[in-house]
Each structure stands twice: as structure tokens, then as C-alpha cells.
Amino acid sequence: MKWNDVGGQVCSVARAVSVLGDRWTLLFLREAFSGTTRFEDFLDGVGASRATVAERLDRLTRDGIFEQHEYQTNPVRYEYRLSEKGAALLPVVLTLQSWGDRWLGDGRGRPATLVCGSCGRETDPILVCDSCGEAVGDDLRAEYREDAWVRTRQSRR
Amino acid sequence: MKWNDVGGQVCSVARAVSVLGDRWTLLFLREAFSGTTRFEDFLDGVGASRATVAERLDRLTRDGIFEQHEYQTNPVRYEYRLSEKGAALLPVVLTLQSWGDRWLGDGRGRPATLVCGSCGRETDPILVCDSCGEAVGDDLRAEYREDAWVRTRQSRR
Numbered sequence: 001m002k003w004n005d006v007g008g009q010v011c012s013v014a015r016a017v018s019v020l021g022d023r024w025t026l027l028f029l030r031e032a033f034s035g036t037t038r039f040e041d042f043l044d045g046v047g048a049s050r051a052t053v054a055e056r057l058d059r060l061t062r063d064g065i066f067e068q069h070e071y072q073t074n075p076v077r078y079e080y081r082l083s084e085k086g087a088a089l090l091p092v093v094l095t096l097q098s099w100g101d102r103w104l105g106d107g108r109g110r111p112a113t114l115v116c117g118s119c120g121r122e123t124d125p126i127l128v129c130d131s132c133g134e135a136v137g138d139d140l141r142a143e144y145r146e147d148a149w150v151r152t153r154q155s156r157r
Numbered sequence: 158m159k160w161n162d163v164g165g166q167v168c169s170v171a172r173a174v175s176v177l178g179d180r181w182t183l184l185f186l187r188e189a190f191s192g193t194t195r196f197e198d199f200l201d202g203v204g205a206s207r208a209t210v211a212e213r214l215d216r217l218t219r220d221g222i223f224e225q226h227e228y229q230t231n232p233v234r235y236e237y238r239l240s241e242k243g244a245a246l247l248p249v250v251l252t253l254q255s256w257g258d259r260w261l262g263d264g265r266g267r268p269a270t271l272v273c274g275s276c277g278r279e280t281d282p283i284l285v286c287d288s289c290g291e292a293v294g295d296d297l298r299a300e301y302r303e304d305a306w307v308r309t310r311q312s313r314r
Contacts (some may be wrong), residue, residue, distance in 0.1 A: 006184070006204070010268045012257030013187045013250060019261065020253070021180030027163070030170045034299070034307055045310060047163070064260075085260045087295070091284045092256060093170060094293065095248040096177070100169030103221075103242045104176065111167045111305040117296025119289035126287045127248040132276035133290070136251065138244075139274025142191070148268040150191055153202060 011149035019063050020092070024048050024056055029093050032066070032086065037079035065089070094125055168306035176220050177249070181205050181213055186250050189223070189243065194236035222246070251282055 007018030020026065024046060031045040043053045057080055060066045065086035068078040082089075094114075101110045101124075116123040127136050144151045164175030177183065181203060188202040200210050214237055217223045222243035225235040239246075251271070258267045258281075273280040284293050301308045 006180075009204075010263070011187070012254045012261065012268055013183060014257075015261040016253045016257035017180060017183045021183065023163075023174060023178030023180070026170060026174045026178065030168070045307075047166075088256055088260060090294070090297075091252040092249065094284060094297075095252050096173045097169045099245055099249060100171075100173035103245060104169065104172040106167070109302060111169055112299045112301050112307070114293075115298040115300060116286040116288060116291065116293065117298065118286060118291035121286075121288040123286040123288055123293070123297075125284045125293045127251060127282045128285050128290075129273040129275060129278075129280040130283045131273060131278040131280055133285075134273065134275035136271075136273065136280070136282045137247070140247075140251075140280075141272045141274065142269045143272060144269050145266060150202075150269070 009149040010145070010147050010152070014149060019065070020089075022056070022059075024052060025060065026093065026096065028056055028060060029065075029086070029089055032080070032082050033090060033093055037081055038071075038077075039080075042080070060086075091125075091127075095127070098124055166306045167302070167304050167309070171306060176222070177246075179213070179216075181209060182217065183250065183253065185213055185217060186222075186243070186246055189237070189239050190247060190250055194238055195228075195234075196237075199237070217243075248282075248284075252284070255281055 006014050009015070027046045028042065031042055036042055036045050039053065039057065042057065043050060046053060057066065061068055061080065064083055066080040067083045069081055071077055071079045097112070114123050114125070115121070128134060129136055163171050166172070184203045185199060188199055193199055193202050196210065196214065199214065200207060203210060205213070214223065218225055218237065221240055223237040224240045226238055228234055228236045254269070271280050271282070272278070285291060286293055
């Protein structure tokens, strides 16, 4: 299988990775969630080359993660704001950050501490079942649709 | 900045992306969380080339995501099991899957449905504050350490 076929798998992880699997992409999201909207600030914040930043902002806009908004005319300049689809990636960035805090630390505490908007306390968000509120873990089970990747793969054997 | 410098940023997202930013890596994790442990099954499940699978399993083992366990002698064969550090990536894969379900669907329902181990109901896990239990959202605030990426970047201006 070629990389370009991955997005065609009947699997939401594969589909998501085909959009986000680019290694710079998550840094663009980090910047966006920190409030960055303008080209020069992405350039400074992500630290990739000018060509890479232009190409990724374009691609993420085509993929519907960012929306372009004109903020200046003559010359026209655009800023890039997260769409609803893009903003919905916050949990992905937060779980990634939490894992990095725990497993890739430098022994000097977290680089960034999160403060809950509801209770105002320092928070390390956890993933819970939306029915019962219990933390999800190893005992989670998956049921696959007939044409899901994992099933079609098994039937090839 | 070169890609290889990204992991050196004082930022847990950057550090995590430097380990996981490879576009195949998340598919290896998907397979591992589905119970795959052996080389031939990763080859079948991930769909990358034999060389890529060998290289990534090696790298993920060096990064402490997988642990090698001998399951056969003469000839010696190893399986790859998630370490504690690797298993801690479950929330990243689940939030990715959930986003893919919601935003990259094919209109025919989720490829995989998750069933909660605690209540036995279908679940779409949500991220909540570990203090007050409220869902985290836009009102989350970050406080940065003195040497954190976002602060050193600001001070360059």
C-alpha cells in the first residue's frame, strides 16, 4: 500500500492520520490554539521555512481545518482561523501535550500548565465515557462495521 | 529551524510530535491497540513496505513505545508489545478516531464503535477536567514556564 491510499481505508484513525500525519501539522495546530492567526506569526512559531509554512497553511485551508479571513486590503492580507472542524482537534492536541508532559519531560516540570475554565484549578484533562463518566482504559472494546479496515483485513487471511 | 530540532523545544506538543510525527506511526499504534504484536501482522495491518515496518518497529522500540518479547527460539522471533509509555497513548488514538468519525465520515456511520468497559454502553469518550469533571473547551487557559517555547519566542520580538 502506498501512503496516499491510507486515507481511503474504512478507518477513522487512518482518515485522520491522512490529514494530520504530516509532521509539521500538529505544530500549526498548537500555534493556532495559542492564538496565532497570521502568516508571519506561524513562520515564527512553527519554525519551518517560508515555503513550508505557505504550503501547509494552504493545505490545511483546503482540508477545512483553517478558514481564511481578509484582515487587510491593499495589499490584501489574510489571516488563518481554526474552523469548527479545526477547533474540534483541541482534544488531540491536549492528549498529545499531556503524554509529552508525562513521558518526555526534562525533570523540570511541565512547559505549560493548563487551567480549567470551569473551576479555575490546574488541570490534566482525562478521557471519560460520555455515558457513565468513568475514565476509559484497557477495558474499552471496539465493534467493527462490516467493511471496516480491520475486518476486511482479517477476511483476507 | 530544521525538523530534527523540533524535539528540543521546551514544549510537550513539540516533543510528542518529534516521536509521533512520522505519518505511519499512528497506524502502528492503532494496530497495537487492536491487539497486533507480530511483525507479519503489522505488515498486513499497517500496509507499509517490509522495510518501513522493520524500521518503524525498531524506532518505536528505541523510543520506548514498544517492548520486544521473545516468543520463539530457533529461530528467535520477537513480538512487539506496548510499554506503559506506549499504552499511555490510547487517549491520543481515541481522540483522533473520534475526530475522524465526526469530520471525515463517509455518511455510513462509524467504521468502529467503542463500547465502555464500565457501563457497557456505546461511548464517544470526552475530555474533562480532572478536578471538576467539566468538559474542557475554549475557556482552557495555559500558563507557561519561563523557558517554554511560546515565551522564549515572544521575547525574541
